Amino acid sequence: MTEPVHIRFAEIDLEALAHAQGRVAVLADAGAALSPAARRLDRMMRGALGRAVASEAFGRLKPGEALDLAFPAGLEAEAVQLIRLPRKAGKAEARKAGGAVGRALSSKGTHLVVEAHPQAAEIAFGLAMRAYDFTPHKTGEAKPIGPVTMMVAKPEAVAAASAAGAAVVEGVFFARDLVNEPANVLTTFDFAARLAAMQELGLEVEILEEEDLIKLGMGALLGVGQGSESPSKVVVMQWRGGDKEAAPFALVGKGVVFDTGGISIKPAAGMEEMTMDMGGAATVAGVMRTLALRKARANVVGLVGLVENMPDGRAQRPGDVVRSMKGDTIEVINTDAEGRLVLADVMWYAQERFKPTGMVDLATLTGAIIIALGHENTGVFSNDDALCGALLKAAAEEGEGAWRMPMGDAYDAKLKSRIADMMNVGGRDGGAITAAQFLKRFVKPEVPWCHLDIAGTALLKADTALAPKGATGWGVMTLDRLIRERFEGK
Numbered sequence: 001m002t003e004p005v006h007i008r009f010a011e012i013d014l015e016a017l018a019h020a021q022g023r024v025a026v027l028a029d030a031g032a033a034l035s036p037a038a039r040r041l042d043r044m045m046r047g048a049l050g051r052a053v054a055s056e057a058f059g060r061l062k063p064g065e066a067l068d069l070a071f072p073a074g075l076e077a078e079a080v081q082l083i084r085l086p087r088k089a090g091k092a093e094a095r096k097a098g099g100a101v102g103r104a105l106s107s108k109g110t111h112l113v114v115e116a117h118p119q120a121a122e123i124a125f126g127l128a129m130r131a132y133d134f135t136p137h138k139t140g141e142a143k144p145i146g147p148v149t150m151m152v153a154k155p156e157a158v159a160a161a162s163a164a165g166a167a168v169v170e171g172v173f174f175a176r177d178l179v180n181e182p183a184n185v186l187t188t189f190d191f192a193a194r195l196a197a198m199q200e201l202g203l204e205v206e207i208l209e210e211e212d213l214i215k216l217g218m219g220a221l222l223g224v225g226q227g228s229e230s231p232s233k234v235v236v237m238q239w240r241g242g243d244k245e246a247a248p249f250a251l252v253g254k255g256v257v258f259d260t261g262g263i264s265i266k267p268a269a270g271m272e273e274m275t276m277d278m279g280g281a282a283t284v285a286g287v288m289r290t291l292a293l294r295k296a297r298a299n300v301v302g303l304v305g306l307v308e309n310m311p312d313g314r315a316q317r318p319g320d321v322v323r324s325m326k327g328d329t330i331e332v333i334n335t336d337a338e339g340r341l342v343l344a345d346v347m348w349y350a351q352e353r354f355k356p357t358g359m360v361d362l363a364t365l366t367g368a369i370i371i372a373l374g375h376e377n378t379g380v381f382s383n384d385d386a387l388c389g390a391l392l393k394a395a396a397e398e399g400e401g402a403w404r405m406p407m408g409d410a411y412d413a414k415l416k417s418r419i420a421d422m423m424n425v426g427g428r429d430g431g432a433i434t435a436a437q438f439l440k441r442f443v444k445p446e447v448p449w450c451h452l453d454i455a456g457t458a459l460l461k462a463d464t465a466l467a468p469k470g471a472t473g474w475g476v477m478t479l480d481r482l483i484r485e486r487f488e489g490k
C-alpha cells in the first residue's frame with residue numbers, strides 16, 4: 001500500500017533551518033506578531049518574512065492557505081512557505097494548513113515550524129493526509145519525498161498526540177489505494193488477498209467462497225456476479241478489542257470491483273470510473289485497518305461482498321427473479337441496480353451470525369444521490385435517530401460532509417413487483433431513497449442501522465484540502481470517530 005509520509009517531531013533548530021536544502025514552512029497570521037522562531041527566521045531572511053506577512057497578498061489568504069517565497073535570501077532553502085493560521089484556529093483550519101504543506105513537500109526535505117501551536121497534532125494529521133500520491137502504475141521514476149521534520153515546543157507530547165491520527169491516515173490510504181486500483185489488478189481474488197493480509201495486524205479474516213455462499217442461500221449476491229470470470233466472495237474481518245462477551249458493531253461494504261451495468265449496460269463515456277464501485281468495501285477495510293493499528297477498545301466486524309458485474313452468456317437478465325438469503329424474492333428490473341442486491345445478502349448474514357449492536361452499510365449506490373447532494377455530502381438514511389445523530393456528529397467533527405435523507409412508506413410502495421416480493425428499483429424519481437427503502441427490508445427492526453450512499457464522495461475530480469483528485473477514503477475518519485465515541489468513550 002501507499003506508505004504515509006513519516007514525520008519526525010523535533011525541537012526548534014535555527015541552524016537546521018538556515019541550512020535546509022528543501023522547503024521551510026512557517027505559520028503566521030495577518031495583523032499578529034511573528035512567533036519567536038519566526039522572528040529569528042525573519043532576521044536571517046533580512047526582513048522578507050515580516051514584509052510578506054504584512055502584504056496584501058497574505059492578508060487575502062484564508063486560514064490554512066499559503067504563499068511561497070522562492071529562493072529566500074539568507075537561507076539555503078529552495079522556498080519558504082508562509083501559511084496563514086491563527087493561534088485560535090479550529091481543527092479544520094489546522095488540518096488545511098497541514099495539507100498545504102503536504103501538497104508541496106520537497107524531495108530535499110521539508111521543515112515545518114509549528115512551535116507551541118495548540119493544534120500541532122491536527123496540523124501533522126493534515127500534512128500526512130495530503131501527502132498521498134498513487135503511482136504504482138506509472139513507469140517513470142517516482143518523485144521521492146525527502147524527510148519531513150516538524151519543529152514543535154514539546155516533540156514527545158505532540159508525537160504521542162499524533163499517534164491515533166497516524167493510524168487513521170494509514171486506514172484512509174489503504175482505502176484510497178483500493179479505490180484507485182484498476183479492475184484488471186483489483187480482482188475479487190486480489191481484493192480478498194489484501195484483506196486476508198491484515199491478519200498480521202491482529203484482525204481475524206475469513207473468506208467465504210462461492211460454494212459457501214450457495215449453501216447460505218445468497219442468491220441475490222450470486223446473481224450479480226454470475227456473468228464474471230472472477231468468482232464472488234464475502235470477506236469477514238473481526239476486531240475483538242472490547243469486552244469478550246460483547247456483541248460487535250457491524251460495518252458492511254459494497255465491493256463491486258467493476259460495474260459495467262451488466263445486461264443493462266452503462267454508457268461507454270465514463271465507464272472507466274466504475275473501478276470505484278467497490279468504494280464502500282474499501283472504506284470498511286480502511287476502518288478495520290485503523291482499528292487494528294490503534295488497538296481500538298471495541299468489538300467491530302467488517303463484512304464486504306466482492307463481485308464483478310459483467311455482461312455474458314451466463315449474466316443475470318432484466319426480468320430474472322432471485323431469492324435472497326433472507327428468503328424474499330426479488331424481480332431484477334435493472335441489472336445496473338446491483339449493489340443493493342449484494343448488500344441485502346451480506347447485511348442479512350451479518351445480522352444472523354453476529355447479532356450486532358448496530359449496523360452501518362456503505363456503498364457507491366446511486367447516481368441519484370449525486371443529483372441530490374452533489375459531491376460535497378454523503379447521503380445518510382437511517383431507521384434510528386440516535387445512531388444517525390451520532391454518525392452525523394462524527395462526520396461533522398471530522399469535516400466529512402454528510403446529510404440525512406428522508407425515508408417513508410410512499411417510497412417503499414414503489415418497489416412493489418407483479419411477480420415477486422419486490423423489484424430491485426423503484427423508478428427514476430427519488431432513486432437514492434427507494435434504494436435505501438430496498439435495503440431497509442433486509443434490516444431487522446431491532447437493529448439500529450444507517451445506510452451511507454457515497455457515490456458522490458468516494459472519488460473526486462478535483463483536489464481537496466486533504467486529498468489529491470481521485471479516491472478520497474471518505475468515511476474512514478467518520479466511522480473511526482463514531483466507534484471511538486460510541487464504544488471507547490468511557
